[in-house]
Amino acid sequence: MWQILEIILIILLAGLSFYLYYSYNKKVNSLQRENAVLSQKYSKSEQESKLKDTQLDEKNKEIETLKQANNNRIREDVESDKAKSEAGSATENENEGTTSSKSSSSIYDKINGSDDFKNKITSALDLMRAQDGDHFQMAATQVGSINENDDYGGKQKKRDIYIGADNNPAITGSLITHEAQHIYNVYVEGIWSYGTKEQELPCYEAELVTAQRLGAPSFFITSIEESINYWQAQN
DSSP states (O other), rough: HHHHHHHHHHHHHHHHHHHHHHHHHHHHHHHHHHHHHHHHHHHHHHHHHHHHHHHHHHHHHHHHHHHHHHHHHHHHHHHHHHHHHHHHHHHHHHHHHHHHHHHHSSSGGGSSSSHHHHHHHHHHHHHHHHHEEEEEEEHHHOOOOEEEOOEEEEETTTTTTEEOOSHHHHHHHHHHHHHHHHOOOOOOOOOOOOOSHHHHHHHHHHHHHHHHHHHHOOOHHHHHHHHHHHHOOOO
């Protein structure tokens, strides 16, 4: 009887050992397969990541090349305009013994647009002349013309600025200062880039000074301060 029990026990132990061994090997093989799949995925992901990094580097180089080309174009345009202006001034001085018409004409004579637009710009310039003489003089000496812009805000093309005039002269005057500062940055400071910290930050800082001096609404001043904070945080 004991021998039979021993045999049965040995058989059970052997079966249990085989089962455990089989289960262990099965689990190990499963883990190895999963590890192989994960390794392949990781390798593929790493290759894709390297490819994306390479493509990103190429795009960044392309962007920098385009920016440099644009900066060079702006510089060439500015230097060409300066050469023409100096040549014109020299010719007028020789022929008439006077300063150039550009320097002698008033900023008020350089407003182009509807009567309503001209009235808004005139009111803004009057307020600037009375309460922010520094930026009024910058606009008067740097701006070639002030033109009506359909969109709110402003933009600058060479020495011409385009303003979406507001009913509030303090806001309109601040926009004029912003765009006049762009011209000053390009033609005086030699900052050839656009959409950069060195170009935009001085413009918003000048706009803020004008807005504060002219008594612009608080919401407008806050929006300028937010733009300043944004550009200050840029590299």
